[in-house]
Amino acid sequence: MSDDRSFDLRSMQGCFDGTVPPVIATCSKNGVPHATYLSQLNLVDDEHVALSNQFWSRTTANLADNPRASVLVTDSQTYETYRLALSFEHRDTDGPIFERLRVSIDAIAKMMGMEGIFSLRSADVYRVLRCDRIAGPSPPR
Amino acid sequence: MLDYGAIAAFLDSGVSMVGASANAELEPEAFRMWGASLSEEGLLRALVSSDARNTYEHVEAGTALCMTFADPLNLRSIQIKGHSLGAAEPPGPGDLASMEGYEDLLRPKSRLNGTPPGLLDAIRPRSVFVISIVVEEAYDQTPGPSAGTRLEERP
Numbered sequence: 001m002s003d004d005r006s007f008d009l010r011s012m013q014g015c016f017d018g019t020v021p022p023v024i025a026t027c028s029k030n031g032v033p034h035a036t037y038l039s040q041l042n043l044v045d046d047e048h049v050a051l052s053n054q055f056w057s058r059t060t061a062n063l064a065d066n067p068r069a070s071v072l073v074t075d076s077q078t079y080e081t082y083r084l085a086l087s088f089e090h091r092d093t094d095g096p097i098f099e100r101l102r103v104s105i106d107a108i109a110k111m112m113g114m115e116g117i118f119s120l121r122s123a124d125v126y127r128v129l130r131c132d133r134i135a136g137p138s139p140p141r
Numbered sequence: 142m143l144d145y146g147a148i149a150a151f152l153d154s155g156v157s158m159v160g161a162s163a164n165a166e167l168e169p170e171a172f173r174m175w176g177a178s179l180s181e182e183g184l185l186r187a188l189v190s191s192d193a194r195n196t197y198e199h200v201e202a203g204t205a206l207c208m209t210f211a212d213p214l215n216l217r218s219i220q221i222k223g224h225s226l227g228a229a230e231p232p233g234p235g236d237l238a239s240m241e242g243y244e245d246l247l248r249p250k251s252r253l254n255g256t257p258p259g260l261l262d263a264i265r266p267r268s269v270f271v272i273s274i275v276v277e278e279a280y281d282q283t284p285g286p287s288a289g290t291r292l293e294e295r296p
Contacts, residue, residue, distance in 0.1 A: 020260070024206075025161030033169050033207045034220065035161035036282060042231035055288045070161065070171040079263035083171065083192070112216075117285045134192035137263050 007131035009043055013075030016043045018108055022049060022073040026062035034058045039108055039118060042072050042101050044125060050097050051088070052105050053122040063088045069126060072134075080136035086126035098123040142224055142276075143279050149179040151219055152210055155246030160187065160208035162196040167170055170195045174208065176243035183276045185221065186245075189229070190266035197229045197270055206274050213247075213254045218282035219292070223274040230271045238265050239268065263283055 014020075018040040023033045036059060042050040051071070053060065061067070067088040074081045091099040101118045109118030152158075156172035172193035179185045187208060189196060200206070204225040208273040211218040232240075246267065251261050 014218070023159045023173075023209075023266075025163075025169040026167040027161075027163035027167045029167070031163055031167060032205045033161035033163045035159050035171055035207050035209045036220070037159070037211060038217070055284060057289055066167050066233070068168050070169045072173060073169045074260070074264060076260075079260050081173075081264055097201070097249045114284065117271070135190075136263055139260070 003107060008130070009049070009128065009131070012075055012082065013043075014064045014075035015073045015082065016041055017069045017076055018104055019076035020074040022051075022071050024059060025070040026069065027066055028062050029065040032098050035064055036092070039105055040101060041071065043105070048089070048125055048127055049084070050092070050101060052101050052120055052122060052125040053091070053112065053124045054118055056121075063124070078136065079092075081134050083134050084128055085130035087129055089111070089125050089127055092123040092125060093121070096127065098109060142235045143178055143183060143244070143276065145181055145183045148219060148221065148276070148279060149181075150175050151217075151270045152179055153246070154212065155243075155250045157247070158187075158208065158210050160206060162193075162200060162204060162206050164195055164199045164257075168195070168257075172196055173264065174265065175269055177208070177210075177237065177275065183223075184226070185223065185274050185275065185276050187272045188232060188240055188266075188269040189272055190268070191268040191270055196272075199207050200225050200229050200272055202227045206272065208274075211282070212255070212262065213250050217286055218288075219277045220282040222278040222293075223276045225274060226273040230273075231276045232269050232271050236269070236271055245247075269291070
């Protein structure tokens with residue numbers, strides 16, 4: 001499992017404001033991939049992010065068997081897109097990370113007229129193993 | 142039996158396209174697509190952003206793939222799963238025309254949902270490769286209680 005520490009999550013603030021829906025991919029123990037949109041990625045610390053878990057029955061089932069995940073996220077300020085390689089660590093259903101995401105998800109739901117549908121089930125915390133810039137206004141270096 | 146015609150019509154309606162593959166170590170890779178077409182026989186030709194290097198390298202005949210398509214205006218979403226017919230291929234002239242046609246459909250919808258034009262330009266792949274897959278399963282992925290329902294199981 002590669003672990004590239006040459007990234008600075010704190011310099012990617014526009015990735016964590018919920019403006020551009022990220023995409024998460026997981027894989028079952030049988031090798032079947034799964035891809036779905038999520039509402040928000042949240043910065044936890046220099047090495048961890050939390051993802052909003054609202055409807056993810058398949059994603060949750062996959063993570064129970066295989067903690068690896070891949071996320072595409074676009075910075076709303078710079079328009080740069082990153083692919084993050086993640087490893088699932090734990091799931092919060094209360095506490096400060098969950099509350100921070102819940103407030104944000106509630107605001108997104110209200111803005112989209114989807115209150116009652118966009119309801120946060122958990123804040124899933126992942127360790128960031130790798131972060132690659134893959135697209136943006138100028139070609140990736 | 143899946144209603145390939147209905148899925149094809151959805152793909153041709155200006156929807157966002159993302160997908161995933163996984164390598165032998167079960168490490169997934171999420172990717173963006175810039176156009177896809179589905180035949181009446183359930184053969185899907187997907188134009189995958191070339192930044193998905195792992196996918197490009199490990200896809201071969203029989204590789205499992207997942208692709209999710211979402212309408213940016215109402216969030217209606219369909220997910221398909223299937224297996225690749227072979228390795229990734231370079232795009233042909235028809236595929237490049239398909240990319241332009243896809244963008245012509247997506248851009249007006251993106252404008253209506255408030256996506257800045259510059260953002261769409263930034264996420265547009267600079268190049269693509271082609272993956273052909275046989276669609277075997279399809280699911281409603283629209284946010285809400287029906288998410289995850291197999292399409293052919295619906296009344």
